[in-house]
Amino acid sequence: MRGILTALLLFAALLIAPPAQARQAATLAIRGADVSSLAKSEALGGVYRDANGTTGDALRILAQNGVNSIRLKVWVNPADGYNTKTQVLAVARRAKALGMSLLVDFHYSDSWADPGKQTKPAAWQSLPFDRLKQAVYDHTYDVLDALRRQGTTADLVQVGNEINGGLLWPDGANSTWPNTAALLNAGYDAVKAVSPSTRVVLHLADGGDNGLYRWWFDNAASHGIRYDVIGLSYYPYWHGTLETFQANINDVAARYGKPVLVAETAYPFTTGDADGWPNIITGAEPYPGYRATPQGQSAMLAKVADIVRAVPDGRGLGLYSWEATWTAVPGNGWDPADPSSGNAWENQALFGYDGRALPALAVLGSV
Known part of the structure; x- marks a missing residue:
């Protein structure tokens, strides 16, 4: 009798508890899209459609597909006047009204900051180091406090963008780690002064490079740099194999005891071009086994998400598809100082050349 009761109890437990595979498939906390180019796209006539072809608000289309977070970059004084506090406030208001969280990405530059360039804003060029550090604090505080005051407090903040070599060169280059630390901690302190619950992300590129x-x-540990989350860029055609990426993200989560987040990833859905400006990624199969098709884009995004989900101890927060709304709109090119520049990224957006949402958008919202 005892054996029969035990068997019945085990059977009941199996009925109640989901199988391990189902538990593993829980959605990520952050299913995000970088939409930094959206404000300019809309101002210049960009059109977005849902998967059925119905024209609508891009953010609402994202939310309806399950995307629950947006990422917005901030430049200090860009030539075109976009990616400033003004647009961040406006887009954040719309996103928060749709129930999305917000990651603010400070570049501390007038244009792109990345591993190859960390150019100080023109207005900060001649500042002595103490005043440069204060400028970082003041700029960070100003943007974030404005967001808080309008009721759209940032949930996550990147203090710097892809800071492999530090920030605000040459002063904050990590050839002089104490300076790097001082500038990053100034940004951290500004974030926490506005909102102690907002999490600070330190973001590097080359997500497969464990060294x-x-x-x-x-x-960072030895120089007292403060942060809450480790952010990684992982583009599979640049940053190593999926296996090396998985090994690295697992290692850093365990080694530093921090949550991890893919701040940027993307993959092409076509080899075609929509604006006459050469695309960055043009190969038919940029990563082995994943073709530049809507199906290949969806499969790669799902695979990257699976790797983040599998980070031990639940430390994988989620991912952001980079510039998901950067479609080919005349005037909305890569160079803020040159209106004639084109978009080299439109074949990696989550909207097709007809403005219609691609299958990868629904995948992103369900990972």
């Missing part, structure tokens, strides 16, 4: 991440975050 880089160990070197960088070991130095």
Whole structure:
């Protein structure tokens, strides 16, 4: 009798508890899209459609597909006047009204900051170091406090963008780690002064390079750099195999005891061009086994999400598809100082050349 009762109890437990595979498939906390180019796209006539072809608000289409977070970059004084506090406030208001969370990405530059360039804003060029540090604090505080005062407090903040070599060169280059630390901690302090619950992200590129991440975050620890989340860029055609990416993201989560987040990822849905400006990624199969098709884009995004979901101890927060709304709109090119520049990224957006949402958008919202 006891054996029969035990068997019945086990059977009941199996009926109540989902199988391990189902538990593993829980959606990520952050299913995000970088929409930094959206404000300018809309101002210049960009059109967005849902999967059925119905024209609508891009953010609402994202939300209806399950995207629950947006990422917005901030430049200090860009030539075109976009990606400033003005647009961040406006887009954040719309996103928060749709129930989305917000990641604010400070570049601390008038244009793109990345591993190859971390150019100080023109207005900060001649500042002595103490005043440069204060400028970082003041600029960070100003944008974030404005967001808080309008009721759209940032949930996550990147203090710097892809800061493999530090920020605000040459002063904050990590050839001089104490300076790097002072500038990053100034940004951290500004974030926490506005909202102690907002999490600070430190973001590097080259998400498959474990040597880089160990070197960088070991130095961050030894120099007292404060942060809450480790952010990675992982573009599979640039940053190593899926296996090396998985090994690295698992290692840094365990080694530093921090949540991890893919701040940027993307994949092409076509080899075609929509604006006559050469695309960055043009190959028919940029990563082995994943073709530049809507199906290949969806499969790659799902695979990256699976890797983040599998980070041990639940430390994988989620991911952002980079510039998901950067479609080919005349005037909305890569160079804020040159209206004639084109978009080299439109074949990696989550909207097709007809403005219609691609299958990968629904995948992103369900990962």
